[in-house]
Amino acid sequence: MLLYPPMDVLRLGPIGVTNSIWQQKTHKFPMAQQIKILVVGGGPAGMMAAIVAARRGAYVTLVERMPKVGKKLLATGAGQCNLCNTKPTQRNYHGNDTDFMMPALASFGADTALTFFDALGIEVREVEHGRVFPITGQASNVLDVLRFEMSMLGIREVTDVKIQDVQTTDKGFLSISSDGEQFKSDKVVIAAGGTSSPNLGSNGGGYKIASALGHTVTHTFPSRVPLVLDTWFLARLKGVKVRDAGISSFVDGELQRRSVGDLLFADYGISGPPVLNVSRTIGEFERSDRELSVAIDLFPEETMESMEALIRKRIAHAPYKDLEVCLIGLLHKRLIPVLFAEAGQEDLKQLCGNLDDGEVKRLVGILKDWRVPCTATKSWMNSQVTAGGVDVSEVDPLTMQSQLVPGLYFAGEVLDIDGDCGGYNLQWAWSSGYTAGTHASSHL
Ligand SMILES: Cc1cc2nc3c(=O)[nH]c(=O)nc-3n(C[C@H](O)[C@H](O)[C@H](O)COP(=O)(O)OP(=O)(O)OC[C@H]3O[C@@H](n4cnc5c(N)ncnc54)[C@H](O)[C@@H]3O)c2cc1C
Structure with missing residues (x-):
């Protein structure tokens, strides 16, 4: 069980066999042996899961319903992106069972998040109450480096496509978009966010997919509003x-x-x-x-x-x-x-x-x-975070894998965890995305 991140996953670029364009130039490798992962949602949690899985050698497709990934990330911290918090504690988080999040926070906490972003080129400054921002004050910088890393790793980014339905098959999963496009994969990571600020992408679609797969979704309501x-x-x-x-x-x-x-x-x-x-x-x-x-x-x-x-x-x-x-x-x-x-x-x-x-x-x-x-x-449109979500008692806290559907993983706000203002929600997206990406790309 990977509780602490192997440092090579925090290094730039791919490790092991991968679909990276870096390695495609120099190596021939057996694509058939690669785990194929579909990540639903190109927010912070989905991008983190995709990057970590691709660095570990998985073949990753990330599907985003908006024309571009990371729209909500751009709006964070009033456009300055409160990237994380150096003092995250359980008290800063809410949900039916906040114990659930502790292994993910322990394996990928603020220090690890900062190492990860430092390697991608983001210089940060810490202000009062442990809040961390890029020194440029531009959330777009964070999105730019994540997208660059995704492209270097050869992650297939499919935008303007909404995943409507995820079905289990003999060989893994078949995910179908609202236009009927089909995506076959060995594993699926649902990182579709909550219902808050639907103009920025997430509009509750992840809950529908999770429910259809048998998961319980707790009562949701606008928070940070x-x-x-x-x-x-x-x-x-x-x-x-x-x-x-x-x-x-x-x-x-x-x-x-x-x-x-x-x-x-x-x-x-x-x-x-x-x-x-x-x-x-x-x-x-x-x-x-x-x-x-x-x-x-x-x-x-x-x-x-x-x-x-x-x-x-x-x-x-x-x-x-x-x-x-x-x-x-x-x-x-x-x-x-x-x-x-x-x-x-x-x-x-x-x-x-x-x-x-x-x-x-x-x-x-x-x-x-x-x-x-x-x-x-105020309404969902004015809220920053969704309280409630996929019931965490049905998800393994050590791996983010569904306890009901093997091969299905969750990350980020779609789960019944929400944080205070101060970088805690992005921290949860990074931590849970890291955990889901790590374990979804594992052959075990
Ligand atoms: C205005 C604002 C400011 C904020 N500021 C901060 C801050 O400074 N610090 C902080 O820690 N938190 C902040 N937050 C909260 C933080 O942005 C979220 O908690 C975080 O983005 C959640 O990440 P996520 O990846 O789980 O979900 P999201 O960021 O919501 O990403 C989910 C993605 O999935 C896509 N998607 C949804 N359904 C589907 C589907 N069916 N098929 C394909 N794609 C789909 C969505 O379009 C979206 O891009 C802020 C939120 C808002 C609204």
Whole structure:
């Protein structure tokens, strides 16, 4: 069992017998002995699986339904590609059984991913919270080197073709496209992604193929997605950005998740990395009759006490300022009337020095723990990641092979694993793609 990657798989180019154009120039080799692998989906997971399998000598065809591979990869990290995270832990991942992913993360973690991309020519920089980006800030660089490596390895890239059906045969698999094109292979890797951002390629097709082959697909819902709030002030705050705000999600008043980062108000609700990070619980309970809400902490570095002391100091320093003016310099100007209204103060012309003790405490309560009812997540189109997917209890965590259909493998977001913002999802795509590609190309 290959738990740790043999370093030659991380080196550039092919190893062993392969269909590489490098080796085709110099060697004759027995193509008939090669394992034929069909990879369904040209996203990060599929490309990684294809490259690793081809380096190990397999004959690989990768089929992508979009005109080009890697469309979603190009959109990652706002076009800058948060390639991976140097501190991935199980807590950064979600799904029915996150233990499932640990062997893949152990065999191809952040260090190995960085070695892999370094060999392909990608120089990286690490920023806060272990997030890693190419130093050029261009996701397209990552796609370019992956595509170049695929072409050097002779991987057959078939685009604009959607695999509709995968059938088992006496000799392996027969995969049929929506146009009736047929692909015979010994093994199949399903790396068709989830349902999020269907405009970038993945639209749930992988789940249909998996179900037809007998796999269970758990309840799927949009994750890493903006939240729709049920409140009066959104039109007034549209476009307001707050640096380093704390966002917490609540179900029936019970704290679920908390995250800190830049918050953006929109006409429908809120967005930004901390919102995407806590959105999963809202998606999970959206269709239930549970009461959903978020709490916004505009000053997560302050305690209630230090916040109150700060507000009292400002009031004592300039008690003659009216409410509209007294918080200028502390908060975004458009937030001030909304926050006072939420704290029960409609008359903004009154002097701040006239606020009584209870009124100051109510204002501090809003600044630190601003509860707002939440109705829903935005749609699949606005979501970055799909929660739920192919039930991992039916997949071998050491190989990514189906426990129901020998020779069938899964990689990436199609599985019931989703990660937080910060490079964790691409890391999962690399790790699971590596594992699937390694074992699909094994003769055993
Ligand atoms: C806007 C945005 C920003 C993101 N930013 C980051 C980030 O910075 N860091 C991070 O870690 N994660 C990020 N993510 C999440 C990350 O992109 C995904 O988790 C990752 O791409 C999943 O890889 P995958 O290969 O499993 O699936 P995908 O990238 O979805 O690739 C699957 C591919 O399969 C193809 N396909 C689907 N069905 C078929 C079929 N039937 N036949 C043929 N082909 C098919 C699709 O067209 C697609 O190209 C972001 C996501 C979005 C939407």
